Amino acid sequence: MKVKIGSSKLVKPFYEGNPPLTTDYMPLSVFDKVTYDQHVAVIYAYRPPTPPNATIELGLRKALAVYREWAGRLGKDSSGEPIILLNDEGVRFVEASVDRALDETVTFRPSASLLSLHPNLEGVVELVQVQVTRFSCGSMVVGFTAHHLVADGHATSNFLVAWGQACRGLQISPVPFHDRTIFSPRNPPKFDFEHRGIEYIPKNFKKVYPLIDNSVEDIVAHKVHYNAEFLSKLKARASSMNGTNKPFSTFESLVAHLWRAITKARGLNGLETTQVRVSVDGRARLNPRVPNEYFGNLVLWAFAKAKVDDLLREPLPYAAKLLHEAVMNVNDKYFKSFIDFANHKVRQEDLVPNAVADTKESILWPNLEVDSWLRFPFYDLDFGGGGPYIFMPSFSPTEGMIFLLPSFVGDGSIDVFVPLFRENLTTFKQICYSLD
Template sequence: LVRGLDAGVAPCFDWAEVCSPRDPPRCEFNHLGVEFRRSSPRPPVDVLAHLSKMQNISVHFSKELIGKLKEKVTGGDPNKRASTFLSVLTHIWKKTTLARGLPDDEVTKVRLVVNGRQRIRPAVPDEYYGNLVLWAFPTMKAGELLQGSYAHVAQVIRDAVNEVDDAYFKSFIDFGETLKGEKGAELEATMPAVGDFLNPNIEFNSWLSLKFHELDFGSGAPCAFLPPGLPVEGLMILTPSCGEAGGVDVYMALERAHAATFQQVFHSRD
C-alpha cells in the first residue's frame, strides 16, 4: 500500500464462516491427549542445565542428494512422485533414530503440521487469514524404521497425514465447541516447553513454503533467513538453502552425543 501497489483480494478474517461447529457437535476422534491434555503442575526444571546438554546443528541436502532420496522413497518407480519434504523427513527420521541408538522395540513418532486448507470441505477461501493446522503423528518401532525401506517409511508418513482429513478437522472444531466456558480451563496444548527432550520422538517443521527470499524492504531480497537457536531437543526445521538453488537445509537440536553421531551417519543412505 505504501508503494501504491495493488493489494489484491482483501483478507478474510471470518472464523465462523470457515470453521463453524456442527449442531449438535460430534467429536468422532479422541483429541484429549493428542492436541490437548489435562493441565498439571510441572516439576521444577533447570532449563539452563537442560539446554547445555543440547547442540544445535544444521545439515545440507543438495539438489543431487534430494533426487537420490526421492528415488529411494518411490522405490525407483518413474510413475510415482515424492515431495522434497517427504524424502528429507524419511531420511532424517531414520538417521536420528540410528544416532540415538534406540532399541528395536522402542516406539518413535514424528509430530508434523497438517494444513487443513486443502482438506476441509467445503474448501476454505484462499483469502482466509488464519492458521488451519493440526498435527499428524507417524509412528513406528525403531527396529522397523531402521530396517524398513525408504518407500515403506514414507508410506507410514503418508498414511498418518492422510488420516488428518475433513472428518478429523471437523471433529476437532466440535471438540473446541464442547470446551466453551470453564470446561476448557483445565486443558493445555500438548506442546513441548523450553528445555524439553523429545527423544525418542522428533518434531519436524517445514518452512519451504514461506517465501522469505521474495521479501524486499527496499534493498533487495535477504541473503539468508535462518531460524534462531532451537530450545527443544528433537525439534527440527526444514528451510530452503541459502547457498544452492534446489537444495534445502535442516536445522535441529539434539543431545550432544547424538548430534556427533548423527553427523557421522547422515550421508549414508542405507
C-alpha cells in the same frame, strides 16, 4: 558481536482515511487456542543498497493498517475467552547497529549470537517486534518476532510479503481474510476421531519425561545442506516400493530419512516407540476450502509412530509410507471432528491444549517435531533493495525440533536445522548423507 541499540519505540498503524474504532476485538478460533503460546523469531539478511529505516517503518505502519491484529494485544472477553484487542497500541520497532562488517560478525549458523539480532521473546506484550540492525559494510539484518496465537507460518509470511509491498509503494495484495468465526461446529456434533491426548490433555495431566543423562546445556544445533541431486535420489529411493502409486513428496522422503538417521544417532532402545509430529495446513483440506488469504492459525498435527527396531530394520520406504499415511489422515473429516470436539468437549471436560505443555519442553527425545517452511514465501520480503540473501529461524535449541527451509542458493536445495545432544551429533553427521 556487540549490538548497539539506537532506539526502541512503539509503531502504530497508518490509516489513509478515518481510523477504525479501537474498542473492537477479535475472538481467537479453536485453531488459535490450540497452538503454541509463544513468540517465534526469524532472521533476514540483506546486502546493500538497502532502504532507510524510515521507509521500513512507514511500510510496517501501512501493513499494520491492513493486518490490525498484530498492532493489538491479547486479552479476554467478559466470559474469560481469549481475544485479540484491536486497540492499535502498536508493535515494537528497534533500531540497532554493529560497528563491523556483517560477514566478519555473523556466520548465520545456529548459535546464541543470533539472539542479539531480534528483541527478547520473554514477557512481551507486543504481538510483533522488529529489530533493524545496520552493519558498517551497508548490510542490514531484520529480526522479526511474532506471537503464534495470532497467526501460523502461512498467514505470517503473507503479512511479511505485504510489508515489503507497502515499503515499495505498492498496493497490498492479496488482502487478508480476517473472519475467525467461520469454524462452526456441526449440529449434532460428530466426534469421528480421538482428540484427547492429541490436541488436548487433562488440566492436571503430568507428562512423563524420558530418563536421560543429558541436559539442555548439552544441546547443539546443527545445519545440514541437502542439494537437489541428493534429494532427487532420496525421493526415488523412498518411492521405490510404491509400484504404480504416486511417488512420495520430497518433504516426506527427507523427513523419513531424517527420522531414521536421528533415531540411529540417538542410540534408542529397539523396543521404544518414536514419533514424528508434522504440521498440517487446513486451508486446502477443509471442504469448502478456506481461502489462502485466511489470517490466523489453521494447523493441526499428524503423528507418525514406529518401534525403533522396525524403523531401522525396514528400508526407507517404510518410514516414508508411515509419514504419508499420517499426513493424509488429517483430512476434512479430521478437521471437522476437531472443530466439534473443541467446541463441545474441552470446557465440559476441563481440557487444555497439548501445545501449552509442549512449549515448556526443551527435549523431545525420543520423538521429533518437524516445522516445514518450504512453501512459505519468506524470500519475497523485499523492502525495495531486493529480497534477502539469507533467511533462517533464530537460535532455538530444543532437542529434536527440526526446521526445513528452502536454501537461499535458490536451486531447489534444502537446509535443515537439527538440534541434538552433542554426543549424538557426531554419529548423525556421519550418516546424514547416507542413502542406505
